Amino acid sequence: MKYGDLTVTKLSKLSGVKPWIVKRELDFLSKSGYIDLIEGGRSTIVKLNYSNQKVIILMNLLQEIEEL
Structure with missing residues (x-):
């Protein structure tokens, strides 16, 4: 991923996009298993869930598009 792990x-x-909207959407993605949210003090770290097959497929597709 271009930016790696990110904070909200x-x-x-x-x-x-406003932080509260980002957090709401990230909560949905987390519940769906696409990302992991790691709460740490004042910030929340967003990580892709590379064990999710759909995430792997999407990452491969994005990599192929970049190579075009």
């Missing part, structure tokens, strides 16, 4: 704040800044 960093993801919000990169996307231009």
Whole structure:
């Protein structure tokens, strides 16, 4: 992934979306098994769940697109 693990704040800044909206969507993705949210003090780290087959397929697709 281009940016690796991100905090909710960093993801919000990169996307231009308000942090509470980002957090709401990340909670959905976490419950669906696509990402892991790691609570740590004042920040939450977002990590892709590479054990999820759909995440692996999506990462492979994005890599192929970059190679075009």
